[in-house]
Amino acid sequence: MRIMKRPNILLTGTPGVGKTTLGKELAQRTGLTYINVGDLAKEGQLFDGFDEEYQCPILDEDRVVDELEDQMMDGGMIVDYHGCDFFPERWFHIVFVLRTDNTNLYNRLESRGYTGKKLQDNVQCEIFQTIYEEAMEAYKEEIVHQLPSNNPDDLERNLEQISQWIEQWMKDNN
Ligand code: DAT
Numbered sequence: 278m279r280i281m282k283r284p285n286i287l288l289t290g291t292p293g294v295g296k297t298t299l300g301k302e303l304a305q306r307t308g309l310t311y312i313n314v315g316d317l318a319k320e321g322q323l324f325d326g327f328d329e330e331y332q333c334p335i336l337d338e339d340r341v342v343d344e345l346e347d348q349m350m351d352g353g354m355i356v357d358y359h360g361c362d363f364f365p366e367r368w369f370h371i372v373f374v375l376r377t378d379n380t381n382l383y384n385r386l387e388s389r390g391y392t393g394k395k396l397q398d399n400v401q402c403e404i405f406q407t408i409y410e411e412a413m414e415a416y417k418e419e420i421v422h423q424l425p426s427n428n429p430d431d432l433e434r435n436l437e438q439i440s441q442w443i444e445q446w447m448k449d450n451n
Contacts (some may be wrong), residue, residue, distance in 0.1 A: 283445070285356070285369050286309070288356065289358060289359065289372065289375070314336075314355065318337070329393075338428065362411050362412075364415075366416055373439070374408055374422070376424065
């Protein structure tokens with residue numbers, strides 16, 4: 278039996294923009310596999326040191342890449358992380374950078390319990406479009422797409438667009 282090839286998708290953007298919400302629902306609708314890199318690191322203790330300023334463990338990027346390599350080669354993965362420049366470029370067929378308006382993001386992060394510098398820095402990360410620029414440098418510009426992620430209508434539109442893109446990719450590549 279010939280195995281259907283499926284694409285790998287990166288969902289990235291500032292914390293709180295809606296990567297997890299979109300990624301989990303997309304996996305349900307398409308049968309692709311959702312991977313949350315933060316959770317994967319916690320489960321496997323894929324950390325290297327501790328960030329005193331932000332009071333959080335530092336991701337061991339090399340071990341994360343090693344851990345995911347085999348699955349990525351099989352295809353059909355949806356990867357969710359708030360950074361994107363340490364993954365091998367060859368892994369991804371398309372990259373989506375989710376974007377949220379500042380006040381909206383501020384409210385989401387505040388209700389997540391973020392305060393002070395952590396809250397400010399994350400909102401600033403979105404204002405300066407840090408992750409979008411990181412993605413544009415790490416991947417071919419033509420595979421990097423920004424998606425508005427402000428409300429349930431945006432979520433539904435994003436789900437439909439990405440599902441359609443996956444379907445088309447599978448027709449073109451099988
Ligand atoms: P991330 O994984 O990027 O950190 P999340 O999926 O956990 O973000 O979402 C953060 C919060 O925002 C969560 O309470 C769900 C809400 N949210 C996500 N996408 C949304 C959307 N399109 N419209 C309204 N709220 C959304």
